[in-house]
Amino acid sequence: xxxxxxxxxxxxxxxxxxxxxxxxxxxxxxxxxxxxxxxxxxxxxxxxxxxxxxxxxxxxxxxxxxxxxxxxxxxxxxxxxxxxxxxxxxxxxxxxxxxxxxxxxxxxxxxxxxxxxxxxxxxxxxxxxxxxxxxxxxxxxxxxxxxxxxxxxxxxxxxxxxxxxxxxxxxxxxxxxxxxxxxxxxxxxxxxxxxxxxxxxxxxxxxxxxxxxxxxxxxxxxxxxxxxxxxxxxxxxxxxxxxxxxxxxxxxxxxxxxxxxxxxxxxxxxxxxxxxxxxxxxxxxxxxxxxxxxxxxxxxxxxxxxxxxxxxxxxxxxxxxxxxxx
Amino acid sequence: xxxxxxxxxxxxxxxxxxxxxxxxxxxxxxxxxxxxxxxxxxxxxxxxxxxxxxxxxxxxxxxxxxxxxxxxxxxxxxxxxxxxxxxxxxxxxxxxxxxxxxxxxxxxxxxxxxxxxxxxxxxxxxxxxxxxxxxxxxxxxxxxxxxxxxxxxxxxxxxxxxxxxxxxxxxxxxxxxxxxxxxxxxxxxxxxxxxxxxxxxxxxxxxxxxxxxxxxxxxxxxxxxxxxxxxxxxxxxxxxxxxxxxxxxxxxxxxxxxxxxxxxxxxxxxxxxxxxxxxxxxxxxxxxxxxxxxxxxxxxxxxxxxxxxxxxxxxxxxxxxxxxxxxxxxxxxxxxxxxxxxxxxxxxxxxxxxxxxxxxxxxxxxxxxxxxxxxxxxxxxxxxxxx
Numbered sequence: 001x002x003x004x005x006x007x008x009x010x011x012x013x014x015x016x017x018x019x020x021x022x023x024x025x026x027x028x029x030x031x032x033x034x035x036x037x038x039x040x041x042x043x044x045x046x047x048x049x050x051x052x053x054x055x056x057x058x059x060x061x062x063x064x065x066x067x068x069x070x071x072x073x074x075x076x077x078x079x080x081x082x083x084x085x086x087x088x089x090x091x092x093x094x095x096x097x098x099x100x101x102x103x104x105x106x107x108x109x110x111x112x113x114x115x116x117x118x119x120x121x122x123x124x125x126x127x128x129x130x131x132x133x134x135x136x137x138x139x140x141x142x143x144x145x146x147x148x149x150x151x152x153x154x155x156x157x158x159x160x161x162x163x164x165x166x167x168x169x170x171x172x173x174x175x176x177x178x179x180x181x182x183x184x185x186x187x188x189x190x191x192x193x194x195x196x197x198x199x200x201x202x203x204x205x206x207x208x209x210x211x212x213x214x215x216x217x218x219x220x221x222x223x224x225x226x227x228x229x230x231x232x233x234x235x236x237x238x239x240x241x242x243x244x245x246x247x248x249x250x251x252x253x254x255x256x257x258x259x260x261x262x263x264x265x266x267x268x269x270x271x272x273x274x275x276x277x278x279x280x281x282x283x284x285x286x287x288x289x290x291x292x293x294x295x296x297x298x299x300x301x302x303x304x305x306x307x308x309x310x311x312x313x314x315x316x317x318x319x320x321x322x323x324x325x326x
Numbered sequence: 327x328x329x330x331x332x333x334x335x336x337x338x339x340x341x342x343x344x345x346x347x348x349x350x351x352x353x354x355x356x357x358x359x360x361x362x363x364x365x366x367x368x369x370x371x372x373x374x375x376x377x378x379x380x381x382x383x384x385x386x387x388x389x390x391x392x393x394x395x396x397x398x399x400x401x402x403x404x405x406x407x408x409x410x411x412x413x414x415x416x417x418x419x420x421x422x423x424x425x426x427x428x429x430x431x432x433x434x435x436x437x438x439x440x441x442x443x444x445x446x447x448x449x450x451x452x453x454x455x456x457x458x459x460x461x462x463x464x465x466x467x468x469x470x471x472x473x474x475x476x477x478x479x480x481x482x483x484x485x486x487x488x489x490x491x492x493x494x495x496x497x498x499x500x501x502x503x504x505x506x507x508x509x510x511x512x513x514x515x516x517x518x519x520x521x522x523x524x525x526x527x528x529x530x531x532x533x534x535x536x537x538x539x540x541x542x543x544x545x546x547x548x549x550x551x552x553x554x555x556x557x558x559x560x561x562x563x564x565x566x567x568x569x570x571x572x573x574x575x576x577x578x579x580x581x582x583x584x585x586x587x588x589x590x591x592x593x594x595x596x597x598x599x600x601x602x603x604x605x606x607x608x609x610x611x612x613x614x615x616x617x618x619x620x621x622x623x624x625x626x627x628x629x630x631x632x633x634x635x636x637x638x639x640x641x642x643x644x645x646x647x648x649x650x651x652x653x654x655x656x657x658x659x660x661x662x663x664x665x666x667x668x669x670x671x672x673x674x675x676x677x678x679x680x681x682x683x684x685x686x687x688x689x690x691x692x693x694x695x696x697x698x699x700x701x702x703x704x705x706x707x708x709x710x711x712x713x
Contacts, residue, residue, distance in 0.1 A: 062550075065550075065554045066553075066554070067550050067553055067554060084553075084559065085558055085559075087556035087557070087558065088556070090554060090555055090556050090557075091555070091556045093554060094554075095550065095551055095554035097546075097547035097550055097551055098547070099545075099546040099547045100546065101546055101547045101548045101550065101551040102548070103339075103343060103548070105343055105346065105347070106339075106342075106343065110342075114335065114339045115551065115552075115555070117331075117335045118332055118335055118336070118552060118555045118556075118557055119555050119556065120556065162551065163551075172554075
């Protein structure tokens with residue numbers, strides 16, 4: 001985890017966040033799409049907004065990017081206040097919309113030159129950046145082909161490239177893997193990881209728990225327009241208070257083994273089951289050695305042992321009372 | 327990044343895409359030129375040389391009807407010829423056999439002028455010769471009007487003198503007729519009229535494409551990607567509008583060149599033509615912007631553009647020259663941008679004036695551009711933008 005921020009949207013460290021938003025609200029008539037959402041993204045941090053479809057993720061990033069007039073709240077990007085006419089703040093953002101926002105009748109290179117020019121690039125600098133981002137997304141050899149002739153995955157990669165041209169301080173990706181085949185999806189995730197490793201700040205929205213877990217330093221869980229929890233994966237899971245689960249396959253006196261495990265420090269509970277025992281612990285990785293020692297003490301032979309950590313699906317279920325993909 | 331440069335970048339990319347698109351070539355150039363050629367050929371005989379033969383029958387035998395026949399048959403009317411026929415029966419027979427039309431002054435016509443129910447001058451026509459029919463109707467109407475006026479004058483004179491006009495008085499009323507040829511200073515060839523008219527028709531019909539493209543770009547969030555950069559909403563709309571203006575100018579200029587070199591059309595003084603082309607293109611851009619602001623779906627954009635385009639074209643004289651319309655309809659035509667543009671093009675082509683003569687039409691077109699473009703400039707950013 002890099003520099004963190006609190007759930008109120010206030011940076012946890014003294015480092016100036018690249019993105020800082022507070023109290024965001026947007027309503028369409030009676031329907032409130034986003035209510036009092038606030039978070040911050042530190043330099044080099046990948047922040048995920050995780051929530052089901054219709055949770056308010058896209059509305060939130062539309063306000064973050066100055067595409068949508070907010071009813072209330074503040075957004076600053078790279079220290080500049082953001083709004084629909086805030087061209088300075090917008091220059092610090094690279095947006096990758098959920099749809100393939102490219103002209104299909106132009107080649108990838110032509111599309112990138114167009115969006116690069118809109119970002120103020122020109123001449124040699126523009127040509128170099130177009131070549132570089134095409135290389136990053138693995139489309140250099142197809143640069144002259146029309147986007148309409150690309151596969152779905154290639155279009156998505158070109159879509160990401162267009163957001164990188166001007167080396168933005170903050171890259172905003174809105175569900176970039178929706179409807180993408182597994183191979184292309186993996187390529188996209190690797191690209192995002194590579195950009196994060198280079199120190200780019202990333203705001204990533206998704207309703208795929210695995211993507212949030214894989215990519216994001218911190219995650220904000222959003223549901224029905226509200227940010228219901230925020231933190232690292234471990235911090236979010238810790239909020240559940242259920243700990244990890246160690247599943248032991250063994251033979252011998254399983255009741256004695258379970259009782260011994262229940263006495264171990266950091267153990268939340270243990271019970272014998274057919275063919276083994278289940279031990280609930282605060283942290284699975286540190287509990288393995290004491291559990292193996294308890295098995296030796298009670299004469300139990302271990303055939304297999306596995307640590308099962310609660311995931312964000314469990315967190316979301318606990319926080320909202322519904323499954324992430326509802 | 328200046329907003330002007332951003333607008334030029336957006337307009338340039340729009341143009342590149344449209345010029346690459348074959349449908350633009352078909353809709354913006356090939357279609358108008360081909361239609362203009364077809365209509366020019368169809369109307370060619372009408373506009374270049376009116377050839378017609380009209381029969382005249384004097385069954386009345388009065389001095390007035392004799393003067394009428396004599397005046398027309400003796401006049402130099404070019405390819406429009408009048409021949410005297412012996413009787414109404416002969417006239418019917420000749421019209422059945424291909425004579426364009428005939429005018430019959432019926433027996434007792436002058437006597438009837440004294441009574442309460444005057445007789446009508448009869449016009450015999452061939453359905454296959456509409457031009458001859460029109461000429462014959464005009465001749466008959468002219469004669470009847472003059473006879474009626476003479477009758478009124480004689481009756482008035484008799485009333486003042488407290489004398490009942492005698493048969494001789496009315497019968498002796500002479501209707502001196504003179505046939506003179508007047509010109510308007512020049513003719514507009516069919517190609518010079520229908521070239522711009524078809525160009526304008528297609529331009530107005532293409533307004534739906536502009537609205538549809540904008541809706542599609544909003545749908546796939548292309549507009550959002552542009553707006554997420556350092557580009558103001560107004561700049562985006564200005565760039566899109568600029569591309570429409572350039573497309574309009576390009577399309578009309580290509581049609582101008584093709585009709586000039588291929589069909590021998592004379593559109594008039596180039597400076598005036600360019601001024602009208604520019605003003606008309608601005609008007610198209612303004613109206614296209616308004617349609618884009620009003621349309622909610624691709625279908626509604628198409629319907630709106632088609633309705634407005636065809637209405638302006640039909641009323642504005644794209645199919646029937648304004649000069650050939652009834653007077654009232656001609657005035658209505660000038661309420662439309664197509665009507666104003668075509669009047670300007672026709673005036674320039676007829677040589678009735680230089681640029682100064684079409685300033686009112688250019689001003690009217692610019693008024694269309696300012697009003698519709700102003701509303702679009704206010705409404706469109708709200709449609710494409712921040713909501």
